[in-house]
Amino acid sequence: MQTLAKMFKSNIRQYGMILALILITLLFQILTDGILLKSLNITNLILQNSYILVLAIGMLLVIITGNIDLSVGSVAAFVGAVSAIMMVDMKMPFILALVISLVIGAIVGAWQGFWVAYVKIPSFIVTLAGMLLFRGLTMIVLQGQSIAPFPKAFQKISSGFLPDLSAGSKLHLLTIIIGIVLSLLFVWKEWKDRRTQKKYNFEVMPEGLFAAKLIAIVAVINVFTYVLATYEGIPNILILLFVLVVIYTFVMNRTVMGRHIYALGGSEKAAKLSGVKTKQVTFWVFVNMGVLAALSGLVFAARLNAATPKAGVNFELDAIAACFIGGASATGGIGTVIGAMIGGLVMGVMNNGMSLVGLGIDWQQGIKGLVLLLAVGFDIYNKSKTN
Template sequence: MSETKGLVALVTRNLRQSGIYIAFVAIVILFAILTDGILLAPNNLTNLVLQYSYILILAIGMVMVIIAGHIDLSVGSVVALSGAVAAVLIQQQGWPWWAAVLAALVAGLLVGVWQGFWIAFVGIPAFIVTLAGMLLFRGLALLILSNISISIYDPAYKQVAGGFFNGLIGGDGYDAFTLVIFGIGILGFAVMQWRARMARLAYQQDVESMPLFIGKLVVVAIVVMAFAWQLATARGLPYVLILLAALIMIYTMITKRTIFGRHIYAIGGNLAAAQLSGVKVKWVNFSIFVNMGFLAALAGIVFSSRSSSAQPAAGEMFELDAIAACFIGGAAVTGGIGTVIGAMVGGLIMAVMSNGMSILGVDQSIQSVIKGLILLLAVAFDVYNKRRAGTR
């Protein structure tokens, strides 16, 4: 196989996925030019990561919900609830920060158990259950907060979203530790890719040509190290970024490589066939919502830590941002299709656009119009793609 052929195959094999990466790169370049490079400036890049981390955490759980053919409208309210639980325990009950974090996570799990029960075992559509949950948990958050904001002063708790690794091993004008961590990350990625390639060869499968394989790794390494350099010259490596990276890796593995993950796709792709293949549909659906509750609580902790407070209106409209991220990232409206990585890129597209337009001073109203259009176009592209593919 010639090199060019390999590249073309790589792009066309999964247009649905590669299309979204190309769009992402185009949008980044567009806004980098429009903002005279401010978009990619060290401080702005750091801010962008922190500002959107909680949406991305929500999108990880949401994409699994959507792949299984459901929806979750309640995550914004759960963000508020978990923040409220943590704030009240720290500020009013004097709990240590880690105990409050655990309690908030448990609250999220309980929310998931509640919604999962109604959806999986009673059989009420997720749209209804989570619409009710949206009201229910918002109300509970207000109750816990007695309708007022509570500021959180605990420095350790504030570190969750505001903390950085910086200066651990020195560096002059940049943080060497950040670069080292990213370097290790890239190395790990390269080793994994190499082993996967070897395994495929051992099973006599096709692999891309060696120059293409190395070229791909080099491009990834350059882009990632450039990003790392920008972080290193700003405030260093945010804790949140490590959390996010770990979540993305874990959930990518779960969805791609485990039986549980396969069952999520099977349920969304053809429920009746999944049932007749021995998939325990109820338990899978239940687990998906318990997991969503957990991740929503985690997002709530990050959000309240970043704003150093729990507010009654925290997390409003987050559910819509998370859902939009999934659909822009190629998840199918009818279920069965979608990836964690796709949802992340979808979320980042929205993040870069909001951030870029804010830098340019575009009015909020216009921003909203543009985001709405992007979502519509992304789903229209998906529908068009499916019709063109013409499943017989």
């Protein structure tokens, strides 16, 4: 019990949010009479929150550096509008349109990164201006009207599922197999990491707790994939999210760039004295944010099957909330990709659960605001205790 308490205390942000997600899920599962965790609703939950989770990954990096980006919703709407012009009006092949859209996102990120990193204008001001600018450009591009429909192949980004191995089966067999493979890979990675830690005499989790952790996570993976397998299987967008989480987790934990981003957020002066090119790091973090905002806009447009002037409204607030609820520090230097995903899921489950029980949008907004305030207050309280 002492070891368990020590582990929880040293990882209070991550474990606290996981516990909060479990409790919120159980609460709404009871209040909705079991509807929340039905296969159809879980699939809808993934599809409804996918574009926010994509944004949350990029926003996390921005927040870790001590900045903020208020323009991502408008950038997502603008890129969605431009992609509609290319695919619907100009009949451009959707792969080419996707590449051009992501390049546009990178250019937008470079534009804003230049003002923040090299001109030293606060990111709040630059991205607030960007929010207004790209919202206006979206209106101009669309001329106040929606453009639809997108090509079927493009729509499958958000509405498609992995094909099954056999037709006519009640269970999506490929999804079951993927769950088993992921479980084996997870167990192998955890065992390998534990062996490495023991080799260098690092403190490791007791064998009993380690085994319990493995069993619990493997059970969650397989129950999750089984539930998906009883409907249509794994959505395409979930594969995209999984790839992004793996890539960005690796970059932030195992690369020089990731260490530089954390160093910059911890103390810009100290990072500069240590040889970190702080201006370049800030610039490329905003370029990355622009690309992921563009990707989010494409995912949303594919799900809606239309580019609309009102797309992307409040996306930035949901992405920022997901990061802070997931354990990112308001002062920079702290946060994880997994934490941002958990924060996004907390927001998504709350939105979905409150809608299922019939709470109006006014109550939903108020409750989400309180949760965000409590999450940031919890972070400040922990920092004051540590100091």
